[in-house]
Amino acid sequence: MRAMQPYETLDAVPAPLLDIRDLRVSFDTPHGLVKAVGGVSWSLSPGETLGIIGESGSGKSVGLEAIMGLIKSPPGHVSGQVLFDGRDVLTMAERDRRQLRGEKIAMIFQDAMSALNPSLTVGTQIAEVYRLRRKCSQAEAERKAIELMDRVKIPSAKTRVGCYPHEFSGGMCQRVMIATALALNPQILIADEPTTALDVTVQRQIMTLLAELQREDGMALVLITHDLGLVAETVDRAMVMYAGRIVESGPVDALFETPTHPYTRGLIRSMPRLDGASGALHAIGGTPPAAGRMPRGCAFHPRCEQRVDRCLTERPNLRMVAKGQAAACHLAEETRHD
Amino acid sequence: MPYLLRRFMQSLLLLFVLISFVFVVGRIIGDPALIMLGTSASETALDQLRENLGLNQPIWQQYLVFLGDLVQGDFGVSFRYGFSMMPSDALRAEGTPVLPIVLSRLPATFLLAGTALVLAFSLAVVLGCLAAMYPRSWIDNLVNVISLASVSVVQFWLGLILIIVFSVQLGLLPTGGYGSWQHLILPALTLAARPLGRISQVVRSAMLDELSKPYIAAARAKGVPEWRVVFVHALKNASIPIVTITGDELSQLLTGAMLVETVFAWPGIGLLLIDSLGRRDLPMVQAGICVVAALVILVNLAVDFAYTVLNPRIEMDNRGGRA
Ligand SMILES: Nc1ncnc2c1ncn2[C@@H]1O[C@H](COP(=O)(O)OP(=O)(O)OP(=O)(O)O)[C@@H](O)[C@H]1O
Ligand code: SF4
Ligand SMILES: [Mg+2]
Numbered sequence: 001m002r003a004m005q006p007y008e009t010l011d012a013v014p015a016p017l018l019d020i021r022d023l024r025v026s027f028d029t030p031h032g033l034v035k036a037v038g039g040v041s042w043s044l045s046p047g048e049t050l051g052i053i054g055e056s057g058s059g060k061s062v063g064l065e066a067i068m069g070l071i072k073s074p075p076g077h078v079s080g081q082v083l084f085d086g087r088d089v090l091t092m093a094e095r096d097r098r099q100l101r102g103e104k105i106a107m108i109f110q111d112a113m114s115a116l117n118p119s120l121t122v123g124t125q126i127a128e129v130y131r132l133r134r135k136c137s138q139a140e141a142e143r144k145a146i147e148l149m150d151r152v153k154i155p156s157a158k159t160r161v162g163c164y165p166h167e168f169s170g171g172m173c174q175r176v177m178i179a180t181a182l183a184l185n186p187q188i189l190i191a192d193e194p195t196t197a198l199d200v201t202v203q204r205q206i207m208t209l210l211a212e213l214q215r216e217d218g219m220a221l222v223l224i225t226h227d228l229g230l231v232a233e234t235v236d237r238a239m240v241m242y243a244g245r246i247v248e249s250g251p252v253d254a255l256f257e258t259p260t261h262p263y264t265r266g267l268i269r270s271m272p273r274l275d276g277a278s279g280a281l282h283a284i285g286g287t288p289p290a291a292g293r294m295p296r297g298c299a300f301h302p303r304c305e306q307r308v309d310r311c312l313t314e315r316p317n318l319r320m321v322a323k324g325q326a327a328a329c330h331l332a333e334e335t336r337h338d
Numbered sequence: 339m340p341y342l343l344r345r346f347m348q349s350l351l352l353l354f355v356l357i358s359f360v361f362v363v364g365r366i367i368g369d370p371a372l373i374m375l376g377t378s379a380s381e382t383a384l385d386q387l388r389e390n391l392g393l394n395q396p397i398w399q400q401y402l403v404f405l406g407d408l409v410q411g412d413f414g415v416s417f418r419y420g421f422s423m424m425p426s427d428a429l430r431a432e433g434t435p436v437l438p439i440v441l442s443r444l445p446a447t448f449l450l451a452g453t454a455l456v457l458a459f460s461l462a463v464v465l466g467c468l469a470a471m472y473p474r475s476w477i478d479n480l481v482n483v484i485s486l487a488s489v490s491v492v493q494f495w496l497g498l499i500l501i502i503v504f505s506v507q508l509g510l511l512p513t514g515g516y517g518s519w520q521h522l523i524l525p526a527l528t529l530a531a532r533p534l535g536r537i538s539q540v541v542r543s544a545m546l547d548e549l550s551k552p553y554i555a556a557a558r559a560k561g562v563p564e565w566r567v568v569f570v571h572a573l574k575n576a577s578i579p580i581v582t583i584t585g586d587e588l589s590q591l592l593t594g595a596m597l598v599e600t601v602f603a604w605p606g607i608g609l610l611l612i613d614s615l616g617r618r619d620l621p622m623v624q625a626g627i628c629v630v631a632a633l634v635i636l637v638n639l640a641v642d643f644a645y646t647v648l649n650p651r652i653e654m655d656n657r658g659g660r661a
Contacts (some may be wrong), residue, residue, distance in 0.1 A: 111552060116556070120571070129561050132562070
């Protein structure tokens, strides 16, 4: 099975910063083993922006938590390889993995308010890891926190460094999260739906800020989102996930112009045409399968209009359909030719 | 009215009600003069004593005098301390004031309760955190057994078992008394059992709660070491239920100390109260109860105060807090 996954072909540039190979995540639950991520492979080059799209429950967050080494075992099981600069994150000692977090890979979350500790000041939280790793004084850590707050454009940073998260708005909390993530100059920033909880104008501001920081620091950015418009605007490459697997990936222009997988096509069709605020993912008929009850064959077949007999029994693998573009659908090759 | 001030007024009212209750009970259980001098005393001696103690005045007047004396810190004189056994002498002798005697027993009680508290609290935090870090593991199960056992064990019985094992059988520690750290170990352990069990259960569940929250995942994601995630990030937010239960246990600890003192002949207020009850020394009992009650109320106030300091978000005036 693994040998058939053409992950090499998904690499954009020869020396990837992060190379994920056949990553699988499952959980022991009272109802049996639940497969949340079923073998995904992808890679990320320095400075690149990668978008991950998919319905709720498709395994986007779990996959990235696994990359960060944050899946607790039990009940979680993680297999495959997560190569960062050639070293496998999954097999390294927890010490080294923790060193990697913050220092090399940082993460920001959907609901920044609840991702901040309510009883520590924002300054403490922003500079916490900086202080621990650089072994600096409290005063120096505070200076660093103020500097970072300035960078993410939190007004009057000097006076607000001692405030608690509940004294900030949602957008400001997300800025605090971003400042926290930047503290050690990571090479990769993972943003798990960073703007979903915010209203539209604040969403724009946060995305502009992220793009700006990325330009200044040359960080690679992995952006998980439901918002196809956001993907179209900000990312270089995108992956579409369905039921724990990648169903299509490729340069974002190609994906939007020539979507190959029926699911991707459905997503793009369901996008609001005129400056709609966000692309709803619900316009495709039916619902995604529960992680515990995966259909045989192609996981998308119960909802697929182009389904053929093969789809019920045989799972399609990712295959190249155009330069840099791959799709997991039995009809993929035919699609390319029409 | 500020929250803490309101709590303080409530406490004063509570103390007043309790003191009145003590007074009423003191009069209901029988004629103090008869209790003091015994049934063999002559009627003239009894009358004389009633006169001296103001017992022949109307009850409401006695009550007012009692309150007035209390306000001045005068809890009366002991029926026993400072009296000779001869009833005739008793009439002439000036009894010793009870309050200083009660207060002189405080350090012993504090030492016992304080040691038990520190012991119970620190052990409970460590055990509860460990259990929450590894839910459903053998550590969790062990902590569960320990806390269930220590909550349900009868203090009196535990004390006796400890004495039998460590003092009688092994001969390692004294059976009772006061003076060295060896004397402190068994009573402190006995007293610590119950709060240890209850606090560790609360620590466990509060920590489980906190550890599953998003900010914990975020702290791990940014590379905070696990000990800091648990003992700084999570524990800080779990501290409110922990402080609350510890505060509740603190008043129980004071009252529990009374009992443990009698088991181990530990010369604190509890032992004094039991002795005074046995000697029917009414003023001493009254003073003892009032002092213990005042302590319990003070402790509850202190806990409330700690509460406000710990949680910067609590708006004290609209909080439906502890009773
Ligand atoms: N600890 C766990 N135990 C059991 N199942 C889990 C656990 N964590 C996640 N899952 C399952 O894994 C699947 C993928 O979840 P994940 O959070 O990755 O979805 P997502 O794509 O991020 O969705 P969303 O867009 O809602 O964030 C879900 O079906 C979820 O139920
Ligand atoms: S493999 Fe079959 S069911 Fe799956 S997306 Fe392609 S056509 Fe549809
Ligand atoms: Mg998610």
